Amino acid sequence: MADLLPANAPEAPRPPRPPRPGPRDGFLREVRRALRAYVLLAWTWCRAVAQYPMALSLLTFGVALSSLAEMGAVAVVFGHAGTLAGFSVYEGLLVYALAATAFGTADFLMGSVERLGEHIRSGSFDTMLVRPVPPLVQLATDQFSPRRLGKAVPALIVLVFVLVVCDVDWTAGRVLMLPVLVVSGVVICCSVWLLGGCLQFFVLDARQAANSLTYGGQALTEYPVAIYGRSLVRAVTFVVPLAFVSWQPALYLLDRPDPTGLPGVLRFLGPLVAVVLALAAALVWRLGLRHYRSTGS
Amino acid sequence: MPTHESTADGTATRERTAGETAADGEGGPIIEAVGLGRDFVRSEGRFLRRTRRTVSAVRDVTFTVRPGEIVGYLGPNGAGKSSTMKMLTGILTPTSGSVRVAGMEPSRQRTRLAREIGVVFGQRTTLWWDLPLRDSLTLTRHLYRVPAAVHAERLAELTELLELGPFLGTPVRQLSLGQRMRGDLTAALLHAPRLLVLDEPTIGLDVVSKSTIREFLLRVNRERGTTILITTHDLGDVERLCDRVMVIDHGRLAFDGGLTELRATVPTPRVLVVDLVAPAPAIEVAGATAVRVDGPRQWLELADNPARVIAAVTRQHEVADLTLREPDIEGVVSALYRGGRAP
Numbered sequence: 001m002a003d004l005l006p007a008n009a010p011e012a013p014r015p016p017r018p019p020r021p022g023p024r025d026g027f028l029r030e031v032r033r034a035l036r037a038y039v040l041l042a043w044t045w046c047r048a049v050a051q052y053p054m055a056l057s058l059l060t061f062g063v064a065l066s067s068l069a070e071m072g073a074v075a076v077v078f079g080h081a082g083t084l085a086g087f088s089v090y091e092g093l094l095v096y097a098l099a100a101t102a103f104g105t106a107d108f109l110m111g112s113v114e115r116l117g118e119h120i121r122s123g124s125f126d127t128m129l130v131r132p133v134p135p136l137v138q139l140a141t142d143q144f145s146p147r148r149l150g151k152a153v154p155a156l157i158v159l160v161f162v163l164v165v166c167d168v169d170w171t172a173g174r175v176l177m178l179p180v181l182v183v184s185g186v187v188i189c190c191s192v193w194l195l196g197g198c199l200q201f202f203v204l205d206a207r208q209a210a211n212s213l214t215y216g217g218q219a220l221t222e223y224p225v226a227i228y229g230r231s232l233v234r235a236v237t238f239v240v241p242l243a244f245v246s247w248q249p250a251l252y253l254l255d256r257p258d259p260t261g262l263p264g265v266l267r268f269l270g271p272l273v274a275v276v277l278a279l280a281a282a283l284v285w286r287l288g289l290r291h292y293r294s295t296g297s
Numbered sequence: 298m299p300t301h302e303s304t305a306d307g308t309a310t311r312e313r314t315a316g317e318t319a320a321d322g323e324g325g326p327i328i329e330a331v332g333l334g335r336d337f338v339r340s341e342g343r344f345l346r347r348t349r350r351t352v353s354a355v356r357d358v359t360f361t362v363r364p365g366e367i368v369g370y371l372g373p374n375g376a377g378k379s380s381t382m383k384m385l386t387g388i389l390t391p392t393s394g395s396v397r398v399a400g401m402e403p404s405r406q407r408t409r410l411a412r413e414i415g416v417v418f419g420q421r422t423t424l425w426w427d428l429p430l431r432d433s434l435t436l437t438r439h440l441y442r443v444p445a446a447v448h449a450e451r452l453a454e455l456t457e458l459l460e461l462g463p464f465l466g467t468p469v470r471q472l473s474l475g476q477r478m479r480g481d482l483t484a485a486l487l488h489a490p491r492l493l494v495l496d497e498p499t500i501g502l503d504v505v506s507k508s509t510i511r512e513f514l515l516r517v518n519r520e521r522g523t524t525i526l527i528t529t530h531d532l533g534d535v536e537r538l539c540d541r542v543m544v545i546d547h548g549r550l551a552f553d554g555g556l557t558e559l560r561a562t563v564p565t566p567r568v569l570v571v572d573l574v575a576p577a578p579a580i581e582v583a584g585a586t587a588v589r590v591d592g593p594r595q596w597l598e599l600a601d602n603p604a605r606v607i608a609a610v611t612r613q614h615e616v617a618d619l620t621l622r623e624p625d626i627e628g629v630v631s632a633l634y635r636g637g638r639a640p
Contacts, residue, residue, distance in 0.1 A: 044428065126418065130414075
């Protein structure tokens with residue numbers, strides 16, 4: 001029977017294998033590989049959805065329209081109230097745009113993580129685990145679609161617009177801090193998404209509960225948190241540190257004292273909070289993987 | 298078909314001539330499980346009356362698999378087959394004991410191990426549902442970092458062997474079960490794994506697809522020396538493919554040895570179902586005993602060559618139809634567990 005395959009016979013016994021990584025593979029190399037896999041998987045998904053260009057463009061347009069409408073709603077609220085907690089319309093929009101940019105970008109990058117429970121139930125998470133790519137990368141890129149840019153891009157445009165319109169004292173420090181604060185916000189949001197997703201390792205139907213944290217958090221950070229009660233402000237500062245996504249950065253950019261009376265140094269802690277939260281999320285993810293029980297069959 | 302010994306020996310020679318080092322377990326067993334166990338904690342009752350109960354899916358399983366073997370891993374549903382497979386592939390972390398696959402600890406080095414093994418789940422696909430098969434396979438090439446030229450060559454070979462040509466451009470969700478399974482096998486083999494783990498690969502397939510896949514697996518094993526571990530409920534798979542079987546029941550390894558040895562341990566006679574033209578008293582022929590009579594239909598347990606029994610029966614009675622029933626693997630296993638009595 002072997003002679004049915006003469007062309008490949010010499011190669012067949014032991015095909016060459018790529019060199020195996022050493023026992024101590026560099027961490028940076030791992031990260032680079034994971035990023036490359038992310039781009040590759042995301043690109044493949046994009047190509048798959050691009051087979052239906054009409055559906056894709058309509059959906060993207062729809063998402064963009066609804067996020068612009070939300071921002072319009074903020075303007076209407078402020079337009080009626082004049083100021084809220086001492087914030088003018090444009091300042092309020094700044095808070096909103098910071099939050100929407102961070103959440104939109106996080107959703108773009110990691111939104112699929114919330115479907116972990118579905119993957120566990122259907123068993124497709126098992127197949128992610130037997131591929132030589134970090135499962136988090138596969139989970140985050142699952143069903144990746146450019147349509148998700150419909151949230152982040154309008155928010156970013158409004159952010160730029162508001163920053164121009166608002167009376168921001170552009171010192172060198174502010175110019176340098178702005179991207180740091182935005183990135184920190186994105187990292188915080190990604191971490192919250194991931195933590196919400198990880199919840200489903202332990203409670204399979206936790207998606208709705210997790211959504212109260214992710215989407216609920218988004219709604220919360222879109223307005224100056226000073227309009228909420230004192231205990232809620234503390235909760236979003238110290239327990240689930242969402243205040244560092246939009247509220248504290250806005251205070252910093254506008255050079256305002258904190259109307260809720262919390263120390264002014266907090267506004268500089270955004271990056272630190274982001275790092276700590278990201279580490280916590282990574283730890284919980286690893287813990288979840290170790291405790292993963294798979295499903296029957 | 299070559300015997301098991303020659304296959305194993307041939308593989309071993311190839312392993313050595315390939316000049317691979319024995320340092321990472323290449324020379325030793327490819328799978329080594331010692332006292333492997335997995336418990337699950339189940340919560341029962343509701344709220345205040347909730348109790349936690351520990352259920353052992355796998356207990357104290359010890360075995361080794363040498364490179365080049367084809368091993369059948371059998372057992373009834375819920376016996377712990379899948380749990381063992383999941384521990385071998387790193388999906389589940391064992392709660393006790395240890396396991397090494399290709400010299401690695403699966404749950405800790407899962408991603409690295411993934412490059413050395415190919416996994417096929419019969420019940421679900423490892424391909425990307427919405428992508429055409431070809432794109433799925435290209436993606437697999439990138440993920441496993443197979444050089445383009447090597448990939449093209451292997452894909453051409455596998456396309457020919459498994460006749461993938463007509464549906465390479467079809468999205469995976471539109472493939473028939475048999476096509477999808479062939480696609481899955483291709484994806485699992487493109488990176489030339491040393492170990493192929495198959496979880497019920499022929500489930501739900503028709504006879505032709507089954508036999509295509511069996512012949513293909515035999516060939517992969519023979520020509521590449523790929524070790525194959527397979528779970529199945531199909532005795533045909535076992536008879537055609539496996540020289541060694543392990544039977545697991547209630548989480549424990551109940552048997553580990555050759556197929557003939559398994560049959561010898563557990564006498565499970567084949568059953569001849571005879572449909573007579575008219576109802577008759579129990580048939581009495583040499584080499585068979587009637588175990589059941591239901592109108593014109595009779596069940597004969599065979600102790601002798603079926604051809605001889607059939608000849609004897611047709612001499613004595615007018616027969617409308619005959620069916621020969623093979624004992625299924627569940628029967629063998631449950632008989633093994635009930636102390637050698639036939640089911």
